Amino acid sequence: MPACRACGSRAGWLVLDLGAQPPCDLFPPAGEPGPDPVFPLRMWLCGECALAQLVEDPGTREEPAGVEPRALTEQAADAVRRLREAGLVRPGATVAEYGSPHGGSWLGLLRAEGMRDAEPGAQADLVVDGFGLMHEARQREAMAARASRVAPGGALVMQYHSLASILAQRQWNALRHGHFAYYSTPAAIALAASAGLHPGRSWTFPLYGGTVLLELRPEPGTGPDPATTALLRAEEAAGVRRAGAFAPLAREVAEGTARLKTRLEAFAAAGKRVTGYGAASRAVVLLQAAGIGTGLLPEIVDISRAKQGRRMPGSAIPVSGPGALRERKPDAVLLFVPDLADEVREAFPELAEPACEWLLG
Ligand SMILES: [Zn+2]
Structure with missing residues (x-):
């Protein structure tokens, strides 16, 4: 069995197996x-x-940059506002960011608050990790690197899609190649402790169904605040440490993919056209797991130019620009990124219901 990416232990459980999957970010021509x-x-x-973690590492890193959903930029502004209220964001203080390869940097917002960029490699009053750490294969080393950047009296704020949300909402297709860690708050705190950091305050956001921003400090201070303590208790109670709590994820893979396939087959049988929206990595895994090809879904639209003219990994489904949606006026749109729902519906008023049905993938 694997050795834990955080603590090195070999004791643990395989909790979800999605079979053989293509790397999500490799969109072939x-x-x-x-x-x-x-x-x-x-x-x-x-x-x-x-720590819930990815077992294999295909080692692929090719990644056409995605387009940031509005939900992501709005959450970033919300998070920066809360950090300002907490005194962590303040004019003249220095900041260093460990960002996500998918984009979504907070630096523009932080500079607008009067913060200064720390010199490359130097310590900063505020070290920000927004979905960056999950992309690191070596979790312990990556956390240590971030901790070493925190100036005395400073803080690391780490943002992650909560494992408790993944379990509660059965978001099995959060699991993907390139995302090495799926943090619960207890696991994030244990990882931070390995680098000498102590938990303080925390904030939660509705992004991705449940996102946590956790404050970590080199000084113990007074320990986790009441909100963080309550979050820890709630996650423990939800079973983030128990393999049994992951079983509904596996059930949902079978049930959710069968549901989607049946739905698409009904459209195909009625001679109706369904177009996908959002050539996201989660779509790759979903289509592969459900065995859906061009027969049921002839096309997926994405506004990222880097993906247009390419096809989905592991299937022949081509990726087109949004113009295709207007030209072909499908009978239904299958949306792979729920966080995009509002803005996509606004952008395509001609595809409003009841003329066009909107399905969530
Ligand atoms: Zn471990």
Whole structure:
């Protein structure tokens, strides 16, 4: 079995197995027939530090930059506002950011608040990690690197899609190649402790169904605040350390993919056209797990130019620009990124219901 990416323990459980999957970020040119390489996609829960993590590392990093959903930029502004109220964001203080390869940097917002960029490699009053750490294969080392950047009296704020939300909402397709860690608050705190950091305050946001921003400090201070303590208790109670609590995820893979396929088959049988929206990594895994190809979903639209003219990894479904949606006026749109729902519906008033049905993938 694997050694934990955070604590090195080999005690733990395989909690989710999505079979052989292509790397999510490798969008081949539309004319390239494949077959694409596939790798096992499995989640393992450490029995020692409770970090839920990716077992395999296909080692691919190619990634056409995605377009940031509005929900993401709005949440960033919300988070920066809360950090200002907490005194962590203040004019003249220095900041260093460990960002996500998918974009979504907070630096513009932080500079607008009067913060100064720390010199490269130097310590900063505020170190920000917004969905960055999850992309690191070596979790312990990556946390240590961030901790070493925190100036005395400063803080690291770490933002993550909450494992408790993944479990509660059965978001099995959060699991993907390139995302090495799926943090519960207890696991995030254990990882931070390995680098000498102590938890303080925390804030939660509705992004992705539940996102946590956690304050971590080199000085112990007074310990986790009441909100963080309550969050820890709630997550423990939800079973973030228990392998059994992950079983509904696996059930939802079977049930959710069967549901989607049946739905698409009904559209196809009625001679109706369904177009996908959002060539996101979660769509790759969903289509592969459901065995959906061009017969049921002839096309997926994405506003990222980097993906247009390419095809989905692991299937022949081509990716087109948004113009295709207006030209072909599908009978239904299958939306793969729920956080995009409002803005996409606004952008395509001609596809309003009841003329066009909106499905969530
Ligand atoms: Zn561990």
